[in-house]
Amino acid sequence: MGVHGLTSYVEGNHQFFTDMRFRDCRLVIDGCSLYFRLYFNSGLDQARGGDYDTFAVLVRQFFAALSECNVKPFVVLDGGMDQTDKKFKTLQERTQSKIQEAHSLSRGSHGSVLPLLTREVFLQVLSELGVAFVQCISEADFEIASLAKHWGCPVLTNDSDFYIFDLRGGYLPFSFFQWNNISGKAPERYIPALLFTVNHFCSHFNHMNKQLLPLFAVVTGNDYTPAKITERFFRRVELERVPVGRKSGRRCSPRIESFLLWLAQFTSPVDALEEVLEILGGQQKENFHTQLSAGIQDYQIPRTSILPQYFSSAQPALPNTQGLPAALISQPEWLLRAFASGKLPSLVLNVLVLQKVLLVPQVENTHQPSSHITSLSIRKTIYSLLLFEKARQDSQRQQNVTQRGRGREDLNRQSQGIGGQQCDNLCVVDEYDRQDLNLKKNRVEAKLPNSVQELNLATIDKAPAQVRLQVLLGTLGMMDHLLEPLPPHLRLPVCVTYFWKNNSKPKPCHPRLQAMLLGLVYGELSWRTTYPDDPLYCSKAAASVCQRLSLLRVNPGQKTGLELGVAHLFSQWQSCMLAGIYLNQLLCFPLPEPRYAWVFSGTLLHGLEAAIRGGHQPASLLAEDTGALQLYSILLMALTGSALSATPRMSRGGRRIKAQQRGRGNAGRGPGNEGRGRARRGNRSRGMMPADSNLENRFALLKFE
Structure with a gap:
């Protein structure tokens, strides 16, 4: 208060x-x-x-x-x-x-x-x-x-x-x-x-x-x-x-x-x-x-609290039903328990109770549309999952009352058109987001995607994992076979990055996509080199790569020189990531949770993007650690269908020899031309190029869980 x-x-x-x-x-x-x-x-x-x-x-x-x-x-x-x-x-x-x-x-x-x-x-x-x-x-x-x-x-x-x-x-x-x-x-x-x-x-x-x-x-x-x-x-x-x-x-x-x-x-x-x-x-x-x-x-405190039960129970306890808003009393137990244990966001309750959402402002280019517009379709899927079944039931009840007393044939004839329209009207969420420098209300109609129709909010937790996964991947536009070579905890960030790459406006140029992937590699190496049970624990090569990348960070105290275009694009990525996290949570984690602390570092990504524009190449930044190069190549493959060119090797005189493109089918399809040849991607085993099909085996250690 x-x-x-x-x-x-x-x-x-x-x-x-x-x-x-x-x-x-x-x-x-x-x-x-x-x-x-x-x-x-x-x-x-x-x-x-x-x-x-x-x-x-x-x-x-x-x-x-x-x-x-x-x-x-x-x-x-x-x-x-x-x-x-x-x-x-x-x-x-x-x-x-x-x-x-x-x-x-x-x-x-x-x-x-x-x-x-x-x-x-x-x-x-x-x-x-x-x-x-x-x-x-x-x-x-x-x-x-x-x-x-x-x-x-x-x-x-x-x-x-x-x-x-x-x-x-x-x-x-x-x-x-x-x-x-x-x-x-x-x-x-x-x-x-x-x-x-x-x-x-x-x-x-x-x-x-x-x-x-x-x-x-x-x-x-x-x-x-x-x-x-x-x-x-x-x-x-x-x-x-x-x-x-x-x-x-x-x-x-x-x-x-x-x-x-x-x-x-x-x-x-x-x-x-x-x-x-x-x-x-x-x-x-x-x-x-x-x-x-x-x-x-509001300042009168009762002598007893309902919260000790949460801290004494081995399983997440249900909230006190006496204090619940009416819209939550009928909600499934799994949802209420998940919310109390922090496995669902407050957005879920705001949609169920008020059908209102306040979107959090970010530092971005205010002359451009809000970065949250990029992730709108992900939020629409969330809203559909939360509201559609209740809206359908309310619409059916209203329809029955309206048509009570009519003949059965008349009822059946009219139900097809009326119910769907009323249901759509009930699946509306008021989003409050930035327009220029003002907060504006936008009415979002949550149309039900085909992929969601097999799911009911009351039983999402019991739905087959493959069904829940297909809803998530269908929303993000990602094919599941492209995820198989990836470490499980990186699959959601890669799916989100794929969605961001295809939906952000303007679309990220290659240096910015490269910076994002290098950031994921940095995060993966950083936590693993400090985790005692990990094979890379205290790895000198991985630590050297992390140090080299970290030196490119922008000073966090720097007040001037912000690249607004870069900031806006990365704000779009964060909006997509947050919406993707929320959808994954609502679907009861068909993909493992990422390590959130290691998927994004703003000062690092801004520094990496500037370095790449200045002439640095991912291969040189990741040199000395073949595992890091392999991980980067797998990430790039999942997102673009193109692998990183072979690791630069040294000539006898100590000079690096430029790696050749692998196979004639890839001619002209280097990092700067990731869009070409995309239609052929489905013919490759698990989304990888034939010459790189051994990447998964060479990168087995980096899939350690």
């Missing part, structure tokens, strides 16, 4: 906090706040699409610090948008603001935009580390506070609502949580932190009744309070003026501090509310009472 201006005021007055040596404790963590703060506070790239590999390392370091201090973390994440729609206007305003910030970043100015795949990387790292987490149905604040109160432990977040919630264990603002500055000697290592408690805070205001704080939050203004209430109250109320630099030594926010002192004169929240209503006055007094009372209720 967020209380306007409260964080700046409280954090500017350290006497509201107590010093804490944090260790040996449970900790409830606001997951969304954590990944936002970790990314933004660490100077990671935002202008070029993000550096997920570096971010993943940072997340691991954070949880390693907690483990070193014997802190047991429990992460709670936001889910879908509020079913009542009361916060939707605020969300629209925030998205509009992010469009402006992304535009500023694209021009070399300041801004703050979270890269698109950050959440997916964060959740995957949590799973790999075995950190307990749950995804709530809607906004998580209330559930976080409820769980912390149930356990009597602190909350780590950066949300001003936690200055209002009365938590026995207190609130640890992320701003003062020095996780990267561990102190003390083992086994008593601790994290220096500042702890906030409501009792300590109220003692600074004549020991005011802490039950007055919810009224303070609602009147001061949060995401749910109508702005007219706040403006009307402060325009009419007479508050004591608090001069800056008063004897208390507090840094002053006049409105907030004056209002707290004004409230402190009341002993009862009922009396204070009545006085507020008197000041608001007018004919809308009853309406104001309803709105303020509802807002106050």
Whole structure:
């Protein structure tokens, strides 16, 4: 919800906090706040699409610090948008603001935009580390506070609502949580932190009744309070003026501090509310009472929490059906369990409950159409899977009511045309996306593709794997035999890259496609050379290639010189990748999850693209590691039907001899002419050229799982 201006005021007055040596404790963590703060506070790239590999390392370091201090973390994440729609206007305003910030970043100015795949990387790292987490149905604040109160432990977040919630264990603002500055000697290592408690805070205001704080939050203004209430109250109320630099030594926010002192004169929240209503006055007094009372209720925490069941059960638990939106009560158990365990995105609930989607702005060329247009057909398949069966059932019921009493022959004659039309009308999603520099609503009709007709949302989890795979590949336009030579975890990124190559506008020129493939090779080598059970662990050749590629990175702090065309194209790829991830999740993973942290690195890809345009060739960049060259060749084969030319060999004098094209059938079809001869691709075994049919065997180690 967020209380306007409260964080700046409280954090500017350290006497509201107590010093804490944090260790040996449970900790409830606001997951969304954590990944936002970790990314933004660490100077990671935002202008070029993000550096997920570096971010993943940072997340691991954070949880390693907690483990070193014997802190047991429990992460709670936001889910879908509020079913009542009361916060939707605020969300629209925030998205509009992010469009402006992304535009500023694209021009070399300041801004703050979270890269698109950050959440997916964060959740995957949590799973790999075995950190307990749950995804709530809607906004998580209330559930976080409820769980912390149930356990009597602190909350780590950066949300001003936690200055209002009365938590026995207190609130640890992320701003003062020095996780990267561990102190003390083992086994008593601790994290220096500042702890906030409501009792300590109220003692600074004549020991005011802490039950007055919810009224303070609602009147001061949060995401749910109508702005007219706040403006009307402060325009009419007479508050004591608090001069800056008063004897208390507090840094002053006049409105907030004056209002707290004004409230402190009341002993009862009922009396204070009545006085507020008197000041608001007018004919809308009853309406104001309803709105303020509802807002106050949002800060009342029950004594027990429904979340401990998620963290104690070996299997993902079902959400509490009493708190579910009506549109979700009839949804299949597999879907609700998958969502709670983070295996489905919030987009799924937003479509099912509200049929609305807010698309996240990226740094791109704002003179071009939004990068999300490229992935629209993937999202249409998602919307069809989610809505079509319900729409068909609703349409049939409506049709039966309309035609009740007519003869059976008349009913059968009219059902063919009416039902389909009504069903199409119900399969509509409102997408909010950038148009120029404005947020615009687009109505998307989710037509049902032929490939989806065999699937029903209620039983997707039980459908044959091959059926689910064909829906995914049919949407992405990829042939399954082309995937067989690939390591399983690279198949989805390759499918997405194939889709991107064919659907982005403008289409990627060869240097940009080469940069994308080199980025995938870099990611594959990087994680494998650090994985102790992998055959490439500590491989000198692979490490040398990674170092050579990494040296080409663009400085993440560089504010100028952004290649907008490159940024826009890679933003299109990320939009396609995110939509592909969501579709793969909804289809219950017909393809294995990629290692999200290693499929995209913005500073690397921008640097590689510039290097290739400057004359560097993939063969020379991957020299010394035959496995890397083989992987690159397999990726290129899957996407273009052309393999990398043979590895350059050395003459006796030490000069490289240019490799010849393999076979006359490939004459003129080098890396710069990948489109030629594509019609013949289906005649090659598993999509590979005859001369390269041994690539799969030579690359067997790189398929290690």
